[in-house]
Amino acid sequence: xxxxxxxxxxxxxxxxxxxxxxxxxxxxxxxxxxxxxxxxxxxxxxxxxxxxxxxxxxxxxxxxxxxxxxxxxxxxxxxxxxxxxxxxxxxxxxxxxxxxxxxxxxxxxxxxxxxxxxxxxxxxxxxxxxxxxxxxxxxxxxxxxxxxxxxxxxxxxxxxxxxxxxxxxxxxxxxxxxxxxxxxxxxxxxxxxxxxxxxxxxxxxxxxxxxxxxxxxxxxxxxxxxxxxxxxxxxxxxxxxxxxxxxxxxxxxxxxxxxxxxxxxxxxxxxxxxxxxxxxxxxxxxxxxxxxxxxxxxxxxxxxxxxxxxxxxxxxxxxxxxxxxxxxxxxxxxxxxxxxxxxxxxxxxxxxxxxxxxxxxxxxxxxxxxxxxxxxxxxxxxxxxxxxxxxxxxxxxxxxxxxxxxxxxxxxxxxxxxxxxxxxxxxxxxxxxxxxxxxxxxxxxxxxxxxxxxxxxxxxxxxxxxxxxxxxxxxxxxxxxxxxxxxxxxxxxxxxxxxxxxxxxxxxxxxxxxxxxxxxxxxx
Amino acid sequence: xxxxxxxxxxxxxxxxxxxxxxxxxxxxxxxxxxxxxxxxxxxxxxxxxxxxxxxxxxxxxxxxxxxxxxxxxxxxxxxxxxxxxxxxxxxxxxxxxxxxxxxxxxxxxxxxxxxxxxxxxxxxxxxxxxxxxxxxxxxxxxxxxxxxxxxxxxxxxxxxxxxxxxxxxxxxxxxxxxxxxxxxxxxxxxxxxxxxxxxxxxxxxxxxxxxxxxxxxxxxxxxxxxxxxxxxxxxxxxxxxxxxxxxxxxxxxxxxxxxxxxxxxxxxxxxxxxxxxxxxxxxxxxxxxxxxxx
Numbered sequence: 001x002x003x004x005x006x007x008x009x010x011x012x013x014x015x016x017x018x019x020x021x022x023x024x025x026x027x028x029x030x031x032x033x034x035x036x037x038x039x040x041x042x043x044x045x046x047x048x049x050x051x052x053x054x055x056x057x058x059x060x061x062x063x064x065x066x067x068x069x070x071x072x073x074x075x076x077x078x079x080x081x082x083x084x085x086x087x088x089x090x091x092x093x094x095x096x097x098x099x100x101x102x103x104x105x106x107x108x109x110x111x112x113x114x115x116x117x118x119x120x121x122x123x124x125x126x127x128x129x130x131x132x133x134x135x136x137x138x139x140x141x142x143x144x145x146x147x148x149x150x151x152x153x154x155x156x157x158x159x160x161x162x163x164x165x166x167x168x169x170x171x172x173x174x175x176x177x178x179x180x181x182x183x184x185x186x187x188x189x190x191x192x193x194x195x196x197x198x199x200x201x202x203x204x205x206x207x208x209x210x211x212x213x214x215x216x217x218x219x220x221x222x223x224x225x226x227x228x229x230x231x232x233x234x235x236x237x238x239x240x241x242x243x244x245x246x247x248x249x250x251x252x253x254x255x256x257x258x259x260x261x262x263x264x265x266x267x268x269x270x271x272x273x274x275x276x277x278x279x280x281x282x283x284x285x286x287x288x289x290x291x292x293x294x295x296x297x298x299x300x301x302x303x304x305x306x307x308x309x310x311x312x313x314x315x316x317x318x319x320x321x322x323x324x325x326x327x328x329x330x331x332x333x334x335x336x337x338x339x340x341x342x343x344x345x346x347x348x349x350x351x352x353x354x355x356x357x358x359x360x361x362x363x364x365x366x367x368x369x370x371x372x373x374x375x376x377x378x379x380x381x382x383x384x385x386x387x388x389x390x391x392x393x394x395x396x397x398x399x400x401x402x403x404x405x406x407x408x409x410x411x412x413x414x415x416x417x418x419x420x421x422x423x424x425x426x427x428x429x430x431x432x433x434x435x436x437x438x439x440x441x442x443x444x445x446x447x448x449x450x451x452x453x454x455x456x457x458x459x460x461x462x463x464x465x466x467x468x469x470x471x472x473x474x475x476x477x478x479x480x481x482x483x484x485x486x487x488x489x490x491x492x493x494x495x496x497x498x499x500x501x502x503x504x505x506x507x508x509x510x511x512x513x514x515x516x517x518x519x520x521x522x523x524x
Numbered sequence: 525x526x527x528x529x530x531x532x533x534x535x536x537x538x539x540x541x542x543x544x545x546x547x548x549x550x551x552x553x554x555x556x557x558x559x560x561x562x563x564x565x566x567x568x569x570x571x572x573x574x575x576x577x578x579x580x581x582x583x584x585x586x587x588x589x590x591x592x593x594x595x596x597x598x599x600x601x602x603x604x605x606x607x608x609x610x611x612x613x614x615x616x617x618x619x620x621x622x623x624x625x626x627x628x629x630x631x632x633x634x635x636x637x638x639x640x641x642x643x644x645x646x647x648x649x650x651x652x653x654x655x656x657x658x659x660x661x662x663x664x665x666x667x668x669x670x671x672x673x674x675x676x677x678x679x680x681x682x683x684x685x686x687x688x689x690x691x692x693x694x695x696x697x698x699x700x701x702x703x704x705x706x707x708x709x710x711x712x713x714x715x716x717x718x719x720x721x722x723x724x725x726x727x728x729x730x731x732x733x734x735x736x737x738x739x740x741x742x743x744x745x746x747x748x749x750x751x752x753x754x755x756x757x758x759x760x761x762x763x764x765x766x767x768x769x770x771x772x773x774x775x776x777x778x779x780x781x782x783x784x785x786x787x788x789x790x791x792x793x794x795x796x797x798x799x800x801x802x803x804x805x806x807x808x809x810x811x812x813x814x815x816x817x818x
Contacts (some may be wrong), residue, residue: 038641172662185660192658195637226631358753370635399599399635401642438723448719452633456757462699478700500721 008288009295016090016284020097027094031086031156034408035195036370040419044070047364049094049149050410053320055132055231056150056360060411061144062136064357068412072421082491085242089225089232090264090281095148096225096232100264100283103221104215111218114261122226122279124267126311127319129233134323135462140330140384146230151210154387156364158200158376159207166197183317197372199395202387205219206376222264225281236278244297246280248272252294259286260293269295271512335382339518342487343380344391344509347398347425348406348415352381352516358413361387365405365414371396373491374405389414391427393491393507398427400454400490428489429511429520430459430482432435437504443467443475449493459486460493484511484521529583534573554581554814556771556780563817564746564768568613570818571742581740581772584622586687589629590614590654591738593693593709596755597634603747603762604755605639606694608648610744610768614692615652626654627682630712657682664715671731672801673724678716683736691738691774695745695781697753697779700727702792703765703785705778706741706752707733726794733774734803741777743769775804776811783808 027049034046050056050071057074061067075087089096106112110343132143144150168191175184200206216223225232248259248270259269267279269286287295335343346365346498349355366374366389373396376387389405391398403422406414430449438446453460462478469475480493489507497503511520549555557574561567572578592606600607611628618626628649632639636658640646649656664678683689693709700722701708708725710732712716721728746768750763765784771777775798779789789795789806799806 036635036638038637135649169662172660176662184662185657186660188660189658192636192660195635249619260534370638399597399638402635403639444723445700445725446722447700448722451754453756454757458752481658496719498717498722500717 004293005289005291006287006293006295009284009290009293013284013288016282018255019091020100023092024094024097027152028156031131031153031161031367032194034368036402036404040401040403042368042404044407047362047367047408047410048073050360050362050364052489053147053149053231054078055129055147055234056143056411057483058234059132059136059141060358060360062133062355063139063141066354066358068358071411077235078238081239082241083243085239085277086232086235086243086279086281089229089235090283093148093231095152095229096281098152098214099217099222099224103217103264106218107221108313112221114221116261117256118220118266120220120227122276123311123315124227125229125233126237127315128228129230129237130311130316130319131323131326132230134320135326137430138324138327139357140327141357141359142326142330143230143385144359144387146228147360147362148224148229148231150360150362151213154361154363154376155206155210157197157367158203159210161196161367162198162200162203163207165196169198169362195370197366197369197396199372200366201375201392201395202378212302221262225266226279230382232281239278241301242277243299243301244282245271245277245300246286247296247298248274249296252292254292254294256291258289258291262286262289267335270521283321330384331382333382335380335385339509339512339515341508342382342390342392343377343385344393344491344507345512345514346374346389346391346405346414347403347422347427348417349389349408349427349514350413350415351516355413355514356384356388358383358411359385359388360411362410363387363389364408365389366411368404368408369396370399370402370404371495373397373495391491391507393494394503395495397492397495398488398490424512426488426513428491428507429484429510430487430489430491430493430505430507432480432482433502433504433506436499436502437479438498439465439477439479440467441504443469443477445477446498447478447480448496448498452492452496454490454492455486455488457486459483459488480505486513538765552812555773555811556776556808556813558767558769558780558813558815559818560767560816561756562766563818564607564609564744564766565613566818567746567766567768568610568742568770569617571768572614572617572740574814574816575740575770575772578617579621581690582618582621582623586618586623587625587627587685588618588623588688588690589627589683589686590618590692591650591683591689591709591713592628592630592645593712594630594645595633595712597638597642597754598757599642600644600747601762602694602756603694603749605626605643605645606692607744608644610742610746611645611692612648612652614690614742615649615654618651618690623688626652627632627657627686628654629657629659629680629682631659631680631715631718632712634808645683658716661715669731669735671727671734672797673727674721674731677714679714679735683713689736689738691736691741693743694748695729695743696749697751697758697785697786699753701729701794703778703782703787705781706743707778707794707798708772710736712720716750726792729794730801730803733798734801739772740776741771741774743777743781745769745781748784750785773804773811775799775806776808779806779808780813
């Protein structure tokens with residue numbers, strides 16, 4: 001028998017790789033332009049990938065009982081998947097591209113040796129999908145932990161690109177030390193224009209998770225896509241019609257098993273009747289690798305029989321139950337009872353309950369923030385608020401004339417605001433620690449906080465005070481006092497306070513106007 | 525001869541060399557120029573011309589830094605940063621005088637790019653052909669300032685490498701040192717924990733001025749900030765005075781600048797310290813001030 005690979009599917013495979021590279025490039029590009037570009041408004045394009053994500057659309061809709069218009073675009077993905085199957089996973093998804101790339105590398109490097117017959121259960125991702133959807137119905141939105149786009153963006157924003165920024169900083173130092181000043185200056189100015197935030201709490205953890213998921217590809221090809229991705233599971237469930245049906249030409253087939261061994265997503269191309277259409281991402285690998293060109297994907301409009309989703313009734317009931325009780329589990333926390341001291345949310349953030357129902361923990365806002373102020377939460381907002389954005393004035397402050405975080409939020413957890421409206425929003429209140437403040441405690445001049453206060457008139461005023469010093473003398477100094485009614489809680493005072501370790505002026509969430517209960521002063 | 529006397533006579537000799545030729549021709553450049561006009565750029569040009577033209581300060585092939593105040597994320601109408609047209613005029617004049625390179629930079633307080641863009645200075649200086657650079661932390665170097673208070677501090681090396689420095693600040697109120705005029709602008713040429721300088725700000729200002737020794741000081745008083753300094757926030761915090769001041773003696777420039785706020789020079793501690801230090805004089809009555817209108 002003549003041994004010859006299919007030319008057509010080789011071409012399709014290359015086309016698929018090019019498409020993946022294109023979408024990955026687009027994702028990185030949109031990521032890289034999501035910052036202050038010199039314009040007050042940067043448009044709604046930068047977060048567009050998320051709007052095509054039906055998992056995010058469904059869970060935020062279920063959890064918040066509100067529909068965010070931009071997420072209607074997710075319908076396109078659903079429609080496409082119903083008709084042609086999971087091409088989005090194989091051809092479009094940027095996280096899929098990452099995993100496939102590393103699977104390829106690991107295979108070439110012989111870290112990954114695919115088994116001839118893979119028996120591992122592919123049902124986990126369906127369990128995760130059920131968990132995420134059911135808990136959303138019970139108003140708990142944990143999609144951000146598992147959604148592939150959130151995962152990728154967060155990994156980029158909080159882990160990988162900050163690391164790159166630090167590498168470039170090292171490179172600049174090296175170039176200067178070698179007296180290659182023009183190159184060093186060019187890179188430095190470029191980086192300043194890119195405005196990559198390089199300081200993140202949990203940055204190490206986030207990068208560890210991302211590396212771990214990539215490393216799993218050395219064990220099983222596209223491990224994340226096969227076993228964990230709830231979006232892939234959702235698309236698998238809806239890919240009923242997928243008109244391109246895999247067909248093995250029995251006359252040509254030499255039963256070598258290459259196709260099944262190298263199937264990226266364990267979709268079992270051979271034997272033909274075992275093919276799981278819901279797992280197939282149309283990467284075209286099997287058809288291209290087949291030594292006798294026995295595999296094709298002819299058009300056949302007959303719907304699939306519903307045996308492809310491998311989730312037993314037992315598991316389905318169990319995960320549904322888990323999803324139903326997840327909400328109370330996540331909410332055994334004082335964060336629900338009382339506003340948390342340092343839970344300062346970005347301006348435009350909805351009231352805490354609504355915010356948590358919509359935030360998908362993607363990190364778009366943290367990427368766009370010009371001062372690196374927005375950081376992933378750890379415990380401030382309770383377990384369900386992990387990796388949601390909090391403003392940490394010690395790291396950065398809310399830039400007065402900036403509303404970028406409100407513009408890039410893909411789900412409306414942070415309401416989009418015009419600059420003028422944003423400057424009016426109070427996100428917290430500043431307080432003075434007189435026992436640490438230089439004029440109050442040490443009798444020396446300072447009032448750096450007053451100088452930096454951005455409102456007009458300033459929320460920080462100064463008064464003349466007398467400080468008794470250690471030697472019995474008295475110093476008279478200007479010292480800061482706060483007009484809470486004018487303070488917007490931007491945190492620049494805390495950020496710039498020369499008492500570096502524990503600033504003598506600091507911001508807490510109280511007085512934030514998004515909350516009915518965390519208010520402070522009633523109007524006089 | 526002690527160090528201070530030596531510096532004084534050296535400065536005098538330098539001053540003579542600079543204005544000597546003009547003196548021979550029978551006209552001396554005034555100590556200060558004060559030009560009023562509708563157009564900030566034209567007023568700037570006229571002020572420098574009154575001092576003998578940019579060629580008196582910039583030589584052919586010089587690497588010049590024009591140092592505006594770009595400290596705040598504020599548009600020109602807020603008068604928190606130097607007027608971009610004033611900066612542009614100085615860049616153009618420097619090139620006309622034969623400068624090889626003109627760099628415009630400042631260590632900002634708010635996020636750098638936002639300040640550069642929204643102040644209008646990035647565009648204006650860029651159009652005039654200047655290299656508009658963000659300060660680069662990698663270029664910070666701890667150098668001996670030899671000040672009365674500041675013995676050493678981290679300075680951006682760009683300022684050490686430049687042949688000529690032109691200081692172009694904006695006149696504003698400041699709650700700690702009362703007014704921020706030209707000399708305080710040097711806080712933007714240094715790095716490190718600048719916020720600690722507030723503990724003895726007036727002395728710090730003088731030490732920095734003594735260290736940087738600009739060739740020319742141009743004070744933008746086109747729109748000055750009279751309230752809520754040093755960043756204002758509302759157009760009503762500003763006052764349109766439509767004037768540009770220039771001089772070699774920064775102490776004198778600041779003394780004249782103070783008059784726009786009805787503040788007597790003696791009331792500003794840093795001016796008294798600067799005069800004691802021999803950096804210049806705030807006794808305006810002893811100076812020749814050329815006033816023009818364009």
